[in-house]
Amino acid sequence: MIRALLLLLAIFAIADPASAHEVRPAYLEITETDPGTFAVTWKQPLLDGRRLKLDPVFPEGCEPARERSEIAGGTLVRRWDVTCDLSTGTLSIAGLDRTLTDAFVRLNRLQGDDLSAVLRPGSLALDLSTPTGAPVLAYFRIGVEHILFGYDHLLFVLGLILLVRPRQLLSTVTAFTLAHSITLAAAALGGMRLPGPPVEITIALSIALLGAEAIYRTRGRDTLSQRKPWLIAFGFGLVHGFGFAGALAEIGLPKGAEVTALLLFNLGVEAGQVAFVAVVLALVFLATRLVRLPHGPARVLAAYAIGITGFYWVIERIAGIFT
Structure with a gap:
């Protein structure tokens, strides 16, 4: 023995x-605070103290504003606001196909038609116009x-x-x-x-x-x-x-x-x-x-x-x- x-x-x-840490999931939460205005929180694991080259890609016309960031417990946390239409188009994570990381995505809308999904190297984009269920099996x-x-x-x-x-x-x-x-x-x-x-x-x-x-x-x-x-x-x-x-x-x-x-x-x-x-x-x-x-x-x-x-x-x- x-x-x-x-x-x-x-x-x-x-x-x-x-x-x-690279296999720990990243997390993207988008919350609508006013009609057409969203608060974005992006959490991604650090690898040996360095940031993985992962970045959320929003539909055209969504420009970030008031961006700030911090490091907490081996995780890089970035926050910013966007003002745009998130009822159509796609949302993806650039660089996800070059890592072992999955990304949880949650979109909270004022009208209640929320979206949530898990993006991974084999599934890189979320269709914002298609309803999704909670990705509980991924847990x-x-x-x-x-x-x-x-x-x-x-x-x-x-x-x-x-x-x-x-x-x-x-x-x-x-x-x-x-x-x-x-x-x-x-x-x-x-x-x-x-x-x-x-x-x-x-x-x-x-x-x-x-x-x-x-x-x-x-x-x-x-x-x-x-x-x-x-x-x-x-x-x-x-x-x-x-x-x-x-x-x-x-x-x-x-x-x-x-x-x-x-x-x-x-x-x-x-x-x-x-x-x-x-x-x-x-x-x-x-x-x-x-x-x-x-x-x-x-x-x-x-x-x-x-x-x-x-x-x-x-x-x-x-x-x-x-x-």
Whole structure:
């Protein structure tokens, strides 16, 4: 089992967490404030601190005015106003076909005939004269992508697999799932929010703690996380749920379909998590038959690798507050 975990840790070590930001969706909200006048909000993920070359393209005659921008939590937020006719024509995102990013588009009209859609490399334009339904099914895909490219969440799950005994794995992962589902729903539907930086730092601390606990296990020390791993998983799962909620807050939930979209996003997260655990267990099965490594040193090395990675992320995220 530990041999397979070492392979996965090597993958985490060479992966660039910043590259995961490119698959986060962009978000374009257009709200009609007066007849023919619209307030535009455009949110797009930054890649390694740089702006992706993505720009909304409005129908001819729509000129931006009073444009302002800010950077918030790895996202570039631009706002401006346009005065034009958005009842016909098409709306597109220039440069979308050269990225991995999807773009959620929401047009809120005074008369109530709102439009919403997901633009992606294979579907680049929205026909403004054609009614659309809320793209709730896209939230399942966003949930899957968020967990599979959320290296910190995956490393926490990997640490649980390393720490717990096989018979405890199901209850431990279930506790983690239940906890982050509770806080995700509370944040998305009930307005319970925590600031992003402390949440991200605590998530990194949870990984460092699991690494330390795994080291204690190799030394034969009895700890709470070994006696009741489900309790540790549940406690930190509550914090991880706020991390998921932060990602969801960047694109929002479609009006009139909030519960359905949230459920699909959460199911996507769980599907991605189950797929990850299945891959780990499959690698464990293969590694025990193909590779021969001393069990004790391999477990110690894996524990230190998880702990050091978590501690590095703690330092990196604290430093990010002051830069």
